[in-house]
Amino acid sequence: MPPLSLYIHFPWCIQKCPYCDFNSHAVKTGIPEMQYVAALLADLRADLSLFDTPPSIHSIFMGGGTPSLFSPAALQQLLAGVKQLADLSSNCEITLEANPGTFESAKFQAFRDLGINRLSIGIQSFNDRHLKSLGRIHDAEQAVNAVNIALRAGFDNLNLDLMFGLPAQTQAEALADINTAISLKPTHISFYQLTLEPNTYFYKFPPKLPEDESIFALQKACQRILARNGYRQYEISAYAKPGYQSRHNRNYWQFGDYLGIGAGAHGKISRTLPRDIIRTAKPKSPEQYLKQDYPSTLFGANSSSRETISIEQLPLEFVMNHLRLKEGFNLDDYRALTGLAPETLEPALTECLNQGLLIKHQQQVFCSEQGWDFLDEILEKFIP
Structure with a gap:
């Protein structure tokens, strides 16, 4: 994990x-x-x-x-x-x-x-x-x-x-x-x-x-x-x-896990890859947050929420974080942190490489200077 x-x-x-x-x-x-x-x-x-x-x-x-x-x-x-x-x-x-x-x-x-x-x-x-x-x-x-x-x-x-x-x-x-x-x-x-x-x-x-x-x-x-x-x-x-x-x-940017506590806090927890990676969100209102009866209302109605990241969404979620880093990501880390094969990044990955927006050196993938200035355009290609 x-x-x-x-x-x-x-x-x-x-x-x-x-x-x-x-x-x-x-x-x-x-x-x-x-x-x-x-x-x-x-x-x-x-x-x-x-x-x-x-x-x-x-x-x-x-x-x-x-x-x-x-x-x-x-x-x-x-x-x-x-x-x-x-x-x-x-x-x-x-x-x-x-x-x-x-x-x-x-x-x-x-x-x-x-x-x-x-x-x-x-x-x-x-x-x-x-x-x-x-x-x-x-x-x-x-x-x-x-x-x-x-x-x-x-x-x-x-x-x-x-x-x-x-x-x-x-x-x-x-x-x-x-x-x-x-x-x-x-x-x-x-x-x-x-x-x-x-x-x-x-x-x-x-x-x-x-x-x-x-x-x-x-x-x-x-x-x-x-x-x-x-x-x-x-x-x-x-x-x-x-x-x-x-x-x-x-x-955060390396798609690690984090607990989020407090009013409006968000979290991400990997339980079983790739089918049970969840995002959590706590009530935004401080007054409502203070009224929570933990743990009996955990993820119950009108309290905290929990959403599973779909397998189809995982490639975008992963690259959206990792490509914020100058070093980008390693394809082995992609498999380790999502449970998915690197092939699930296709065809978007090859398209970005061919357009010079991304660079691949051995197993490492990162933004080119041009790609760094057009990150939103790169991410659009990974939207399922």
Whole structure:
């Protein structure tokens, strides 16, 4: 079976950003921390009942929302409960997402003392004008201070989130953001384009964005700076120093398994290949999630859902994840993780090879430079 990760979703934020399509909700009357932690652990216990023997978890990612709104006491109780229910690998990567507006020195020192060994900070930009247009609650100075607080707390595995293609953003401003981020010496940078997603404020009231050609040019310019400074692109929007790729996110892209607990969390579990690979989804509403009676309502009506990935859909599901990685995939891994023969990738695979969109070297298949820019067109060919 593939490696197993654990994703824990925290659905609360101080305020909802206009571009955000994640399951997040502005805090109104306080967060029921301990009640939510108890629900998370009951949720995890129910998910673990799907396994014949207790699995080993090799990475944990606490995302949101804003997990750093929770107190160290609440996260201590949560992580202690996780360790009681499941075996954690000796080098388990434990990531906490945080926003600069929630940083306090003592709090983040306590997070590090809990064994959280990777921090992901949602900077988005170091430009006050752009931060304001994005609805962020912090300014550029607070963003820099947050990184310094994290470093002083001992976080030597640190990701910064940056966005590009912002309303009225110039190439010079995008380059300034990248250079500022690099000067802070994070080990990982997530650099991704602002998109207008359905069910967001920006989708309903779209801001004026730069032209596609301008966005593409500034992206390439920023990528060259990242490469010159030792940040290797290993995924569409992920750049890392050697040895610091996100193990948790790589597991997603390598079609690994993961449990998803918390309001709106999704999971994928391989039970019997190829006929019993399931995806799970938890109730999105925090109020409804807290009302769940685990495990009696697991996958019952109006609670969690479970869907089996059809054999016909497996080739698309596999390549849709793996081709996000620069290294692509190995045909032996395709057989091992899906239970299907490589021939089930045909005729789409041969068509992409003939068109120069994909390259095959021995058993390894990956995007060409041209294919990297036309990934959506590649994936369309694998749709059953």
